Amino acid sequence: SQTIHQWPATLVQPVGSPLSLECTVEGTSNPNLYWYRQAAGRGLQLLFYSVGIGQISSEVPQNLSASRPQDRQFILSSKKLLLSDSGFYLCAWRNRAGGTEAFFGQGTRLTVV
Amino acid sequence: AQSVTQLGSHVSVSEGALVLLRCNYSSSVPPYLFWYVQYPNQGLQLLLKYTTGATLVKGINGFEAEFKKSETSFHLTKPSAHMSDAAEYFCAVNSDSWGKLQFGAGTQVVVTP
Numbered sequence: 001s002q003t004i005h006q007w008p009a010t011l012v013q014p015v016g017s018p019l020s021l022e023c024t025v026e027g028t029s030n031p032n033l034y035w036y037r038q039a040a041g042r043g044l045q046l047l048f049y050s051v052g053i054g055q056i057s058s059e060v061p062q063n064l065s066a067s068r069p070q071d072r073q074f075i076l077s078s079k080k081l082l083l084s085d086s087g088f089y090l091c092a093w094r095n096r097a098g099g100t101e102a103f104f105g106q107g108t109r110l111t112v113v
Numbered sequence: 114a115q116s117v118t119q120l121g122s123h124v125s126v127s128e129g130a131l132v133l134l135r136c137n138y139s140s141s142v143p144p145y146l147f148w149y150v151q152y153p154n155q156g157l158q159l160l161l162k163y164t165t166g167a168t169l170v171k172g173i174n175g176f177e178a179e180f181k182k183s184e185t186s187f188h189l190t191k192p193s194a195h196m197s198d199a200a201e202y203f204c205a206v207n208s209d210s211w212g213k214l215q216f217g218a219g220t221q222v223v224v225t226p
Binding site: 006032034036043044046049051057059088090092094099100101102103104105106107109 | 164213217
């Protein structure tokens, strides 16, 4: 069966510090991968999606970047965090071949202080 | 373009009463529609989905939803609420081949004894 792992679960970082959140998927190949953010007053927002290694599409302009160094690994990064980067970050995957629904990880709660 | 509107950010129901969560969507092409549930500090869990075919779809935990094209709606119901149904519920639409989801703002369900 397929599983998705996100870590860390909780993170408190000072303003201006770097960020790296990691997501890995097991039990499937060539998935579509997504990063969503859930922030107060802004609902669930798609940040990035990827259809293959090294292929990243950004949905909104922001202080964040994403990378996909391996087929089942998706990383969300920032060089310098802002207060507005606080939120709940969710990684998701979808089967590229005939898949319809997305499956979500357990999320990372990021608080920038 | 696609969008989702969930009517009511908070719904309070008595245990054993009907749960009805409303979702309306807009999409320029036939959409895939989803309901997800989120418990505090957790990821999103798929309740049910509509892709094609039968317009009444059944999901986990006794929930069901009906796709009504003429009303552009996908309301979620459960005949009898249980205390464990207390959570936040999100309606989502996908209208593209990349699997990008557009979410509604969410409805927080409170179940009272």
